[in-house]
Amino acid sequence: MGYSFKTNYVPALCSIAKDAGCYAEVVSEMEYALAKKIGFDKIIFNGPIKKEDTLILALDDHAIINLDSQYEVDSIIRYRELNPDKSVSIGIRLNIDLVGEDGMSKVQCGLRVGRFGFTPQMLKEIIPILNSHNIKIVSIHGHTSSSDRAVENYRIIVRQMLNVCDQFKLNDIQYFNVGGGFFGAAADGVNIEGKPKYKDYADCILGECGSSDWFNRISPSIVIEPGVSVTANVFSYISKIFQKKYIADKNFITTDGTVFDVKPTLHSNNLPHTFYTHKKSNDTYIADLVGSTCMEKDIILKDVEVPSSIDYGDFVKIDGVGSYTISLTPTFINYISPIVEIKDGNVFEVRKRQNINDIISLYSLR
Numbered sequence: 057m058g059y060s061f062k063t064n065y066v067p068a069l070c071s072i073a074k075d076a077g078c079y080a081e082v083v084s085e086m087e088y089a090l091a092k093k094i095g096f097d098k099i100i101f102n103g104p105i106k107k108e109d110t111l112i113l114a115l116d117d118h119a120i121i122n123l124d125s126q127y128e129v130d131s132i133i134r135y136r137e138l139n140p141d142k143s144v145s146i147g148i149r150l151n152i153d154l155v156g157e158d159g160m161s162k163v164q165c166g167l168r169v170g171r172f173g174f175t176p177q178m179l180k181e182i183i184p185i186l187n188s189h190n191i192k193i194v195s196i197h198g199h200t201s202s203s204d205r206a207v208e209n210y211r212i213i214v215r216q217m218l219n220v221c222d223q224f225k226l227n228d229i230q231y232f233n234v235g236g237g238f239f240g241a242a243a244d245g246v247n248i249e250g251k252p253k254y255k256d257y258a259d260c261i262l263g264e265c266g267s268s269d270w271f272n273r274i275s276p277s278i279v280i281e282p283g284v285s286v287t288a289n290v291f292s293y294i295s296k297i298f299q300k301k302y303i304a305d306k307n308f309i310t311t312d313g314t315v316f317d318v319k320p321t322l323h324s325n326n327l328p329h330t331f332y333t334h335k336k337s338n339d340t341y342i343a344d345l346v347g348s349t350c351m352e353k354d355i356i357l358k359d360v361e362v363p364s365s366i367d368y369g370d371f372v373k374i375d376g377v378g379s380y381t382i383s384l385t386p387t388f389i390n391y392i393s394p395i396v397e398i399k400d401g402n403v404f405e406v407r408k409r410q411n412i413n414d415i416i417s418l419y420s421l422r
């Protein structure tokens with residue numbers, strides 16, 4: 057299992073994945089360096105842009121490198137020529153044609169085609185070149201982000217991966233990597249009725265693999281790279297109430313937090329939440345919980361029930377903010393928030409509160 061750093065790379069969280077024996081799944085120079093700092097010695101290096109320095113470092117570290125495009129193949133060949141005595145192994149990412157039975161694309165956001173990896177047509181040119189340079193192909197990677205995270209998508213992904221392995225006789229494959237994109241962890245209060253479970257995905261993937269002669273003969277490890285499905289319920293976001301306003305029949309409650317911390321993709325779902333008020337009240341009214349930036353669209357919760365007694369100094373907790381939030385948060389207007397871990401009744405600061413010196417140290421003053 058590779059833990060997807062991009063989903064949430066808070067080092068304290070990544071260390072849990074490391075201690076559990078996971079690989080770090082990284083997609084950039086920054087993530088690669090971070091994985092090494094955290095102490096991962098098992099790394100899967102994916103992503104569309106692999107700078108040559110980092111690629112060479114990854115080769116020397118014996119990371120599992122899944123190539124995404126031609127310029128990376130060229131870099132690997134240059135390395136091979138400069139290091140004729142070293143054995144060089146790489147992986148390839150396959151561009152999956154993720155189309156449902158109805159002929160509609162299942163790629164994330166309804167995009168007609170995905171842009172990552174090599175199509176089978178491209179592989180016809182690339183695989184002979186890799187073979188002629190004695191570069192071993194030890195990994196095949198089929199991650200394809202979909203919006204519906206459906207089990208059936210994995211049947212399509214796995215079948216296309218198996219076809220390529222069989223067609224191109226990729227008999228050195230050790231890692232059969234289906235990527236991430238699963239449903240799984242969800243905060244209490246999120247409706248997961250009818251959503252797939254880990255076992256549903258496993259049954260589908262193993263079923264397809266088990267009925268392939270190529271797979272049974274070569275017997276590679278199946279690799280998954282979960283992100284959302286293991287982090288979505290891990291973090292909560294707490295902010296303080298500062299203002300209440302009533303304008304044109306609408307109530308606004310303003311906190312010192314921001315939607316850009318809670319859901320930087322600005323999706324429209326209200327996340328599970330709890331208000332903590334100093335004064336008790338049984339009555340509620342409907343309000344928008346809005347953030348501290350100067351954007352009208354900084355709406356954290358839309359038309360939710362708030363306790364009538366809510367006032368300056370109360371708090372609100374938003375759950376389910378563990379994935380694609382902290383790593384996607386812009387440094388917009390506010391300091392980056394501290395993060396604390398609460399474990400066995402003790403509190404650990406796992407990210408400090410940003411201060412002006414942290415900010416200014418990145419810039420030059422004239």
Ligand SMILES: Cc1ncc(COP(=O)(O)O)c(C=O)c1O
Nearest residue numbers: 060199236237238281282283284
């Ligand atoms: C290559 C790769 N692996 C794993 C993931 C994790 O996906 P998810 O968070 O949907 O599980 C992603 C996300 O985009 C990805 O690009």
